């Protein structure tokens with residue numbers, strides 16, 4: 001079991017509210033990524049779950065038990081730190097077995113558990129080494145092993161891959177996701193890296209200024225962002241967000257001088273200020289002669305083309321706004337060129353301008 005329930009969890013530091021009334025249900029076996037920009041409260045939230053920081057208000061409930069006022073060691077949750085916090089003078093085997101020695105488990109049991117965990121993490125050949133004789137990725141696995149050996153209810157991780165180089169990070173990402181699938185345990189994983197969250201997590205909780213913006217599967221938050229913030233945070237480049245005026249008549253939306261038909265649009269007021277959102281991959285080049293009518297069309301001027309290897313991104317300008325278009329290389333565009341961009345109507349979103357919440 002490893003169900004974690006956060007109720008109205010809040011933490012203030014003087015006048016700053018770092019975490020603001022967060023309600024979150026983390027299911028048994030979830031890989032939940034706490035994602036958001038620097039300073040949004042991810043680490044503070046994780047430390048409150050671990051018991052390293054008392055909340056200003058709210059509750060932490062683990063498997064039905066209120067642990068809000070219990071010290072970390074009585075919560076049965078394992079924290080894996082960014083710095084790994086390994087003991088430099090101890091071997092890999094002693095580092096992994098450390099939590100069991102503290103609990104005064106019999107030597108034979110410790111040896112057996114360490115061997116099992118080392119096999120699981122592909123560390124069996126390294127058990128006699130000291131941490132300084134290991135690579136970053138291997139150290140990271142030892143830190144995980146030390147958490148794993150205790151068979152905790154859940155693993156709490158704060159940016160565990162941030163010390164690794166790009167190549168190793170990609171490999172360790174795959175390993176961690178596989179490890180999670182193999183263990184079936186609950187993982188709560190802090191990251192500011194959307195790729196880590198999208199590739200490993202079963203659910204993503206997006207934080208902004210201490211508040212929860214959206215919780216959902218990676219596909220949910222990418223395809224159906226609840227707010228302008230979520231839409232603008234995910235994706236590289238992120239969703240194009242254009243100021244627009246929506247009119248209920250025929251569901252038409254006027255975007256900096258252009259008319260776009262947006263299906264499903266049923267505004268409550270005759271005219272409403274909105275933000276129109278469309279992802280770079282959902283804009284396609286259209287003939288310059290095409291008339292808007294059959295599909296939403298934007299006319300723009302190319303300002304730059306970026307080569308991403310298999311794809312290209314064209315940065316375009318329309319009426320003072322910037323729009324990115326992404327597609328297979330080569331797009332065949334040159335800076336200065338005028339283009340017509342057709343939006344896939346199924347992928348056009350509208351957000352309420354004052355609140356940022358999604359309408360369509």
Ligand code: ATP
Pocket residue numbers: 013016017018036037038039040041042043044045192
């Ligand atoms: P990062 O990705 O940069 O680590 P984060 O999302 O983990 O950021 P937190 O470290 O949780 O963010 O910080 C949230 C807010 O609370 C920030 O404004 C931070 O300055 C503030 N804060 C965190 N810890 C303290 C503290 N001990 N005293 C005062 N303010 C703090």
